[in-house]
Amino acid sequence: MSQPSAAPAIAMRGITKRFGNVVANDQVDFSAAWGEVHALVGENGAGKSTLMSILAGLYRPDDGYVEIDGQPVQFRSPRDAIAHGIGMVYQHFMLVDTFSVAENVVMGERTGGVSLQLPRVEQRLAELGETYGLEVDPRARIWQLSVGEQQRVEILRLLYLGARILVFDEPTAVLTPQEAHSLIRTLRGLAAQGFTVIFISHKLDEVLEVADQISILRRGRIVATMPAQGTDRRELARLMVGRDLAPIVEDPAHSPREATITGDTILSLRNVTAIGEKGVPALKQVSLEIQAGETLGVAGVAGNGQSELAEVVTGLRRTTAGAIHVAGRDVTNRPAGEIARAGVAHVPEDRLATGLIGSMDLSANAILREYGQPPLAQGPFLSSAAVANFTDSLIARHDVKAPGRWARLRTLSGGNQQKLLLGRELSGAPRLIVAVHPTRGVDIGATEAIHAALREQRARGAATLLISEDLDELLALSDRIAVMFDGAVMGIVPARGTDPEEIGLLMAGVAPEATAHG
């Protein structure tokens, strides 16, 4: 499968793509050689996904063109791109749960007439799996597979369709550390066989581990392309944002962690059990405590009960057993409003679905917690003047970039939406903060602001339940980290001095005893 060619496998020349007034890609030149893993890094909104969507045939560039092996090509659709050997693995898999692996693969095929010829496909998939270290049972149904296996199906599908250039959009975001390592080995293996792998990520450690070459996009432009050898996280981060950052991970030795903890228990859960959306137990006998001034991080692969944990604590989901106390008061199965009034702030998992109203203006969003209290409420009426003041001061205090309080919330960027929400939640000096993925989908600048706000609250003496899939974030902000697997707390470890690998094993459901023996 080696390509004896001097021309780069893929070259994008002078690519420009605009969406309305926004220039997503500005005269981008990007190329990758055969047999190379090329990482594409940049902040949210830097234009990575747009650039790769052009490569994969989803968008057509306004200007510029794509070359494969030195030959200019034009794609009208993803199928065209695949026909030229370019395939993309998305973050959200495009698989039909109830179909088998082989059936999912043939969906992308347009040859062979009416008959699916599944046995032929299954055999071919087994061969491919063996060759490239991507073993999956071709007859298994998708829902029976783990997330890592489903991702392998996506890769197999592209290989089956003849792709030689594989684009991965943040492929490790959904994986456990072990699965991520396995994926990285697979990608290296593919590169060694002559494939070109383009790897979009914002996890710099991973990028340094997997990539041969790294290109950095900032505001739609490529600002640097360099070999992975000889660079480091700090340089990459600086190039991504165009300035030096506060280190993402605090130096644990200098962190005044225990200093803020006063010993008063703010949140306590005793054997809390709850049923999830699918009618199966989502929380199993969860017990934990958080003290004033303490941050408890919750790690785990998505879907292991973290969301439900936040929901039972904030009153959005009923428990079926167990007790929850906030500052000594029993709030088990109390309405969300009452729990909020007991001093619980909630930065929910999906801000637009739960914590904000996208179609309403900023003031309607700003007053969501306080609208029933004076000065906003004057008896049954709302005071327009007080609402305006309240909103304006929230916007100013939390540096929310918005045209004004009358703007519809949905028109703000994710980071500014989150700053407004966080500001609203923190304005009442809460005793407990439940923050779920507080920085998901926000840019680095806003991430810093959000982290600073959470640290400030901790210093003030608030207890924090921080749920995140970003281990760096958890390590940087938490005093202790609870790891959840399959609805249960697998273990609670100190954030300082714990090997991330150990957290990874807990996330994969390997109990500490088992690690000791294995």
Add this chain to the structure above:
Amino acid sequence: MAEPGLLRGYRIERVPSPPRGSVAIITVLSLLAALIFGGLVLALSGENPLTIYQAMLSGALGNWNGVAETLVKTTPLLLAGLGVAVAFRMQLWNIGAEGQLYFGAIFASWMALYLAPGAPGWLLVPLMIVAAMVGGGLWGLVPGILRAYFGASEIITSLMLNYVAILFSDYLIHGPWRDPQAFGFPGTPAFPDAAWLPRWGTTRVHLGLLFGLVAALLLWFLLRRTRWGYEIGVMGENPRAALYAGMPMARTIILVMALSGALAGLAGMSEVAGIGHQLQRNLSPGYGYAAIIVAWLARLHPIGAVLVAFLLAALTVGGDQLQMSLGLPAAIAPMLQGTILFFLLGGDILTRYRLVKRTPALAAVTRENEPA
């Protein structure tokens, strides 16, 4: 992602906030298109479209009599339309305004004929208003409770209750409440004079119109300036955020359905006390259903409902005049009304959504890139 061939290469996208200018232009263009289309049909059936349109316009708005009749029809459309709008604001699809209107009329008649027939007007009219709002409110409460506590679709329950209400009204006027002096003609006895709403000069325009205008202003204020109105807005736009904020969902559903029914009930009262002066058959020619169109075209805005109700009333009156003055076949007027409504609603969709040309499978990637 499969789409009908017509839309291949395009997708439909919601317009976040349609600019007012384009709304006006599209409305005018829709009207024009409707008139051209209707004109074609008229010409094909051998009529002169211009004569007919002129007759419609002058019938509805060309003289004081026409304007007055238009205002008479505006009244129930407005009141019931406000009721529908407040429920729709909360995404409660109350399509039972017709039944709620009937129940308001029944309760108002009960008050006027049996509970307080001797009361003076300054007392009887307010009593009838209260009775009608209670009656319509109760009729809205039933689907509200079923929805709030049992999750039953209010679309189905409120619609079915329409038939119950109309048949119950028929039962009353054929049975226990029938006027013994009406020679078997179905209908209650006439209300006492004190129950008649005052009229404006010699026209049939009555005090009910004022009820409608006041209700529109109050509703606007309620939605815009009160805590309860804010809660209704949040619950309608994002029920999960309402739950998150601890708003009382079930209670508000019930109260909003009751308010919605009460406004429709008031429409029923204003019809019996302002026009018929008795409870009779076919009290409403479908005001409760037309109210849905009023609410929708007004974008659920109380002040907008005033305008839309007036336009819809003009359309109805113009059509009726056509039948009387030109002796046209009875089907012509409803055909034109239907055409105009159809085009207006179609144009309305154009202001809310737009067609966007897409590169293939763009939908997939926009879904990916949508901010979380």
